[in-house]
Amino acid sequence: PLAKESDVYGLRIGVPAEYFAEGIDPEVETRVREALRALEARGAVCVPVSLPSTRYAVATYYIVASAEASSNLSRFDGVRYGARVAGESLHEMYERTRSRGFGAEVKRRILLGTFVLSAGYYDAYYKKAMDQRRRIAQDFAQVFREVDVVCTPTTPTTAFRLGEKSDPLSMYLADIYTLPASLAGLPALSVPCGFAGALPVGLQVIGRPWDEATILRVAAATEGDFPARGALP
Numbered sequence: 304p305l306a307k308e309s310d311v312y313g314l315r316i317g318v319p320a321e322y323f324a325e326g327i328d329p330e331v332e333t334r335v336r337e338a339l340r341a342l343e344a345r346g347a348v349c350v351p352v353s354l355p356s357t358r359y360a361v362a363t364y365y366i367v368a369s370a371e372a373s374s375n376l377s378r379f380d381g382v383r384y385g386a387r388v389a390g391e392s393l394h395e396m397y398e399r400t401r402s403r404g405f406g407a408e409v410k411r412r413i414l415l416g417t418f419v420l421s422a423g424y425y426d427a428y429y430k431k432a433m434d435q436r437r438r439i440a441q442d443f444a445q446v447f448r449e450v451d452v453v454c455t456p457t458t459p460t461t462a463f464r465l466g467e468k469s470d471p472l473s474m475y476l477a478d479i480y481t482l483p484a485s486l487a488g489l490p491a492l493s494v495p496c497g498f499a500g501a502l503p504v505g506l507q508v509i510g511r512p513w514d515e516a517t518i519l520r521v522a523a524a525t526e527g528d529f530p531a532r533g534a535l536p
Contacts (some may be wrong), residue, residue, distance in 0.1 A: 311524045312346030317450035321357040328460040330499035335456045338496035338506045341528040352446045360482040361475055364434035366419050373416025440487040447511050455472040455480050457493040457505030484509045494522040496529045
């Protein structure tokens with residue numbers, strides 16, 4: 304089985320500087336760099352690389368994803384698709400269905416997506432976001448000419464408590480390291496690589512298109528060096 308193959312000897316691992324910049328928890332960085340050193344001890348070679356478009360990933364993703372949410376969820380009107388909440392008129396039925404059938408975050412994305420797809424703002428927001436998405440993919444394509452996988456922290460900090468962050472932007476920023484791979488259409492996974500303040504830290508492994516086998520090799524090696532230590536707090 305692929306997941307049991309853990310030989311990483313000679314594997315070239317890209318380590319992007321942008322993922323270890325301002326905003327990362329020092330303990331998270333320490334654990335991730337320890338995981339990278341463990342891979343080097345197994346014969347892998349860590350190579351400094353650059354993914355400059357990473358800084359735009361959050362804005363790009365939430366414009367593109369919200370536009371897709373607005374477009375795709377427009378069909379959930381209570382007539383053809385989705386839950387239906389009765390009303391005294393067709394308009395009232397639509398209003399109640401759309402109001403009660405979606406949660407706060409879904410509504411937020413629908414509103415944002417409708418805005419960026421509107422006639423006056425399509426070029427200013429959606430088109431620019433799609434252009435930036437292509438640049439993110441191009442950055443990865445350039446890096447994968449030199450390395451076999453890219454390894455980064457999964458998140459800049461450990462998990463925050465439920466309800467601790469009420470500002471949507473703060474919560475969105477927690478995704479800054481995982482969004483680029485999704486935007487570029489690349490396989491990626493997160494594997495535990497230790498703890499910071501009693502909370503787990505993840506090593507993200509990103510591979511070339513259709514090369515899940517290689518990222519599974521890296522994950523298997525990391526699991527061997529950082530086994531689970533029992534129940535979490």
